[in-house]
Amino acid sequence: MSSDDALIEIVDVTKAFGAGERRFLALGGVNATIRKGEFFTLLGPSGCGKTTLLRLIAGFELPSSGEIRLDGQEIGHLPPFRRPVNTVFQNYALFPHMTVAQNIAFGLEMLGKPKAEIAATVERMLTLVKMTELAGRRTDQLSGGQQQRVALARALAPQPKLLLLDEPLSALDLKLRKEMQVELKRIQHETGITFIFVTHDQEEALTMSDRIAVMSRGQILQIGTPREIYAHPTNRFVADFIGETNFLRAAVKGGRAVLGPGVELPLAAGTADGEVTLAIRPEHIRLVPEGAAGALSATVGDATYFGTDSHVHLTLADGTGIVARQQTDPEGTQGPQAGAVLGVTFPPSAVQVLED
Amino acid sequence: MQETEATREAAQVRRNWLLSLPALCLLAAGAIGPLFIMLVYSFLTPGKYGNVEWIFSLDAWRGILFTRDIFDDTLKLADAHLTIFWRSVRLSFMTTVFTFVVGFPTAWFIATRAPRWRAFWLFLITIPFWTNLLIRTFAINQIIRNEGFLNTALIKIGVISEPLNLLYTDLAVFVGMTYVYLPLMVLPLYAAIERFDHRLLEAGYDLYASRLAVLRRIIFPTVKPGIIAGSILVFIPSLGAYVTPRILGGGRNMMIGNFIDLQFGQGRNWPLGASLSVLLLVVVTAALLIYVRFANRDGGHG
Structure with missing residues (x-):
């Protein structure tokens, strides 16, 4: 299953903590392949196992079963100091008794690099993260953003094959976080190093990643590009966690999903009769006059105005609540009034059939 | 206004010192006193049956490193x-x-x-x-x-x-x-x-x-x-x-x-x-x- 551009292969990895009654399965059989040069994000709510997976790759934890391969070599049981992998820690974990430059040089010294090479690399790293002027500072005299840059430079200095980033931006304020997102992308581009990035922030994941693995309860639910994950979620958790989504239940009859009288959607061939859950993004829902062809009838609840658009809350005939996102029109016309009865349509291509 | 503020503060400081005076005296007598006595005694001559005689002498300091030979009275390490x-x-x-x-x-x-x-x-x-x-x-x-x-x-x-x-x-x-x-x-x-x-x-x-x-x-x-x-x-x-x-x-x-x-x-x-x-x-x-x-x-x- 190894392909040429695979850097990391995670094969059936499980991780359990504790034993007996208090045994807790943090990862239950995870598979993933991360390609060279990729910006790969592990996305999920807290406790989903994303940090555990990162720590397994770094070597701070050993897998209970399964294999972690780097360039085809099993590394799952090596100690962290034998893996060509470096980490940017959530709270940076800079050495408080060393200067910025000493922090960056530490990994290179431990690898036994010659002095001249260390000095040159430290200089290059300082330039890369724009910290040249602060090389002699003690790390406790730095701001959060500066510490972040030092942590990045320290982890990149030994030129690892893989850089792991454990929610590195979570401690920064919003403005600084946006700035560092751009910086991280620039630095990844300049160094060409593969990044594995852990976050619980879906927006951060969507804007920065080449590919995202969405995790929940110790499982990877879906791996794909940000576009694939957003537009084609395969499962209810992914659809719900990434962006906003309306869920509709529909009966399956003869390979078609029946939503209401005269409202049917074709399904993939071979779908058995029964029920399915459909997901539709609020921005794909169109409001039409009641009784229009192929429209579901819905009663308007309230609407929230956001400037560029407004969110209209509707209730379908079967009592399901849905949200439609309406672009503000140039004339600034008042949106639908509460209590009005409207028709709701959506293009069939915007509907995702979810695995339950 | 500023003047009175300053005087009041000075008075406060003075009162603080006065209040802590008894404790300071006790500390001085108890901690520094014995050290001082020790320092003075180290420059005196030993008495025959212990204690000291009030005659100035550097023998005690010399005695840390040297002893006087019993027979010819020369100093030896x-x-x-x-x-x-x-x-x-x-x-x-x-x-x-x-x-x-x-x-x-x-x-x-x-x-x-x-x-x-x-x-x-x-x-x-x-x-x-x-x-x-x-x-x-x-x-x-x-x-x-x-x-x-x-x-x-x-x-x-x-x-x-x-x-x-x-x-x-x-x-x-x-x-x-x-x-x-x-x-x-x-x-x-x-x-x-x-x-x-x-x-x-x-x-x-x-x-x-x-x-x-x-x-x-x-x-x-x-x-x-x-x-x-x-x-x-x-x-x-x-x-x-x-x-x-x-x-x-x-x-x-x-x-x-x-x-x-x-x-x-x-x-x-x-x-x-x-x-x-x-x-x-x-x-x-x-x-x-x-x-x-x-x-x-x-x-x-x-």
């Missing part, structure tokens, strides 16, 4: 004194190093327990303080003497046939002092290690540092304030130890403390005792200053 000084410094240094070697893992162990267990382990460490030093030292005496527990046990199981001559040796004094001063090393080390950010260990391992490199390059520099405090707390009382060398070292393996005691007792040379005490004080203070200065030179972290 006092080998016995030097042996005692050397033994004191050597044993105190060994005790400091050894309590660190034993105390560091102990403190690390306690600091890495779950928070609710730490108090329990610290409590165990402080238990020896509940018993009188004299009794604890006699207990060690009982264990290591020729007919004591250790020798009896070793002979019974056939490891040795003759009892090991442990009591009244430098080794016995060293063992005793290590036992007595170990908690003084463990407690400051614990305080420093408890504040240690254990994520730095992972950062170290992640950056290719072996376990030994993490210990040397990350742990020791970060907990240095604790190491300094522990070393001072062990070294200084060791240097002036009295009970331990007296009971475990016997009459021959004296340390400075016993030597000073001797001057005020059988030696009947109070000025020499006083000069030795002042010397000890000066040496300890100087060592302390140098150590603290040296330790703070590279980064005053913590």
Whole structure:
């Protein structure tokens, strides 16, 4: 299953903590392949196992079963100091008794690099993260953003094959976080190093990643590009966690999903009769006059105005609540009034059939 | 307005001084007074039956290093004194190093327990303080003497046939002092290690540092304030130890403390005792200053 551009292969990895009654399965059989040069994000709510997976790759934890391969070599049981992998820690974990430059040089010294090479690399790293002027500072005299840059430079200095980033931006304020997102992308581009990035922030994941693995309860639910994950979620958790989504239940009859009288959607061939859950993004829902062809009838609840658009809350005939996102029109016309009865349509291509 | 504010503040300061005057007087009389008496006595002549005669003399200071020959009255280097000084410094240094070697893992162990267990382990460490030093030292005496527990046990199981001559040796004094001063090393080390950010260990391992490199390059520099405090707390009382060398070292393996005691007792040379005490004080203070200065030179972290 190894392909040429695979850097990391995670094969059936499980991780359990504790034993007996208090045994807790943090990862239950995870598979993933991360390609060279990729910006790969592990996305999920807290406790989903994303940090555990990162720590397994770094070597701070050993897998209970399964294999972690780097360039085809099993590394799952090596100690962290034998893996060509470096980490940017959530709270940076800079050495408080060393200067910025000493922090960056530490990994290179431990690898036994010659002095001249260390000095040159430290200089290059300082330039890369724009910290040249602060090389002699003690790390406790730095701001959060500066510490972040030092942590990045320290982890990149030994030129690892893989850089792991454990929610590195979570401690920064919003403005600084946006700035560092751009910086991280620039630095990844300049160094060409593969990044594995852990976050619980879906927006951060969507804007920065080449590919995202969405995790929940110790499982990877879906791996794909940000576009694939957003537009084609395969499962209810992914659809719900990434962006906003309306869920509709529909009966399956003869390979078609029946939503209401005269409202049917074709399904993939071979779908058995029964029920399915459909997901539709609020921005794909169109409001039409009641009784229009192929429209579901819905009663308007309230609407929230956001400037560029407004969110209209509707209730379908079967009592399901849905949200439609309406672009503000140039004339600034008042949106639908509460209590009005409207028709709701959506293009069939915007509907995702979810695995339950 | 400003004027009155200033005067009021000055009055307040004056009142504060006046209020603390009794305590200050007591401290001055109790702490500085005896030191002053000691300093004065060190420049006097010994009395025949102890005490001093009020005749100025530098003999006591000369007597620290030299003795006067009984027959021809020439000054000779006092080998016995030097042996005692050397033994004191050597044993105190060994005790400091050894309590660190034993105390560091102990403190690390306690600091890495779950928070609710730490108090329990610290409590165990402080238990020896509940018993009188004299009794604890006699207990060690009982264990290591020729007919004591250790020798009896070793002979019974056939490891040795003759009892090991442990009591009244430098080794016995060293063992005793290590036992007595170990908690003084463990407690400051614990305080420093408890504040240690254990994520730095992972950062170290992640950056290719072996376990030994993490210990040397990350742990020791970060907990240095604790190491300094522990070393001072062990070294200084060791240097002036009295009970331990007296009971475990016997009459021959004296340390400075016993030597000073001797001057005020059988030696009947109070000025020499006083000069030795002042010397000890000066040496300890100087060592302390140098150590603290040296330790703070590279980064005053913590």
